[in-house]
Amino acid sequence: DTAVSQTPKYLVTQMGNDKSIKCEQNLGHDTMYWYKQDSKKFLKIMFSYNNKELIINETVPNRFSPKSPDKAHLNLHINSLELGDSAVYFCASSQDPRQGNGYTFGSGTRLTVV
Amino acid sequence: AQSVAQPEDQVNVAEGNPLTVKCTYSVSGNPYLFWYVQYPNRGLQFLLKYITGDNLVKGSYGFEAEFNKSQTSFHLKKPSALVSDSALYFCAYNFNKFYFGSGTKLNVKP
Numbered sequence: 001d002t003a004v005s006q007t008p009k010y011l012v013t014q015m016g017n018d019k020s021i022k023c024e025q026n027l028g029h030d031t032m033y034w035y036k037q038d039s040k041k042f043l044k045i046m047f048s049y050n051n052k053e054l055i056i057n058e059t060v061p062n063r064f065s066p067k068s069p070d071k072a073h074l075n076l077h078i079n080s081l082e083l084g085d086s087a088v089y090f091c092a093s094s095q096d097p098r099q100g101n102g103y104t105f106g107s108g109t110r111l112t113v114v
Numbered sequence: 115a116q117s118v119a120q121p122e123d124q125v126n127v128a129e130g131n132p133l134t135v136k137c138t139y140s141v142s143g144n145p146y147l148f149w150y151v152q153y154p155n156r157g158l159q160f161l162l163k164y165i166t167g168d169n170l171v172k173g174s175y176g177f178e179a180e181f182n183k184s185q186t187s188f189h190l191k192k193p194s195a196l197v198s199d200s201a202l203y204f205c206a207y208n209f210n211k212f213y214f215g216s217g218t219k220l221n222v223k224p
Contacts, residue, residue, distance in 0.1 A: 043204065090157055090158070102148050102150075102163060102208065108156070
């Protein structure tokens with residue numbers, strides 16, 4: 001059973017389009033995250049939700065809108081895609097990182113905007 | 115500002131030799147420090163963590179790390195490198211959320 005699953009794995013789309021990436025975790029964790037990894041491999045947090053409530057928004061353009069219908073899901077919707085949005089997006093979840101193994105990551109969604 | 119730093123973009127080591135991937139931290143209070151590994155086209159996987167207690171922490175795949183408070187370091191080590199250890203390694207700390215270092219690419223050559 002996949003602990004944190006993201007779909008799709010690859011996404012190629014044109015500038016200006018709107019797209020969504022889905023994330024689901026079956027670990028029973030309370031907190032979920034979206035991270036962006038750029039071409040230089042830097043990992044930067046975008047959003048964090050705890051039990052469906054937004055707790056972290058790291059100065060992300062408002063074209064990016066996370067949605068959490070329940071604590072097991074955190075989807076990322078992106079409007080008006082730009083070339084600079086091309087990156088790998090990772091979903092992650094955690095309970096209390098001090099108690100467990102920190103985060104559990106999904107395998108990533110490689111977004112290419114052309 | 116609180117942070118972790120990985121001073122080396124890349125580390126090259128021959129198979130069978132010991133390896134060290136460096137991490138220094140600048141975190142107030144008691145830091146919760148982690149190492150993660152990312153294999154090509156994969157998500158990050160947990161290797162080990164330091165919360166409190168013994169300064170030498172053992173983790174997955176034979177890796178270990180030593181928390182050194184005086185040097186504010188948390189270097190990742192392995193006594194004998196394998197080609198399969200070649201990957202991207204991230205040091206991280208937890209303070210309400212995870213902050214990752216810039217990553218170090220480890221190349222282990224046969």
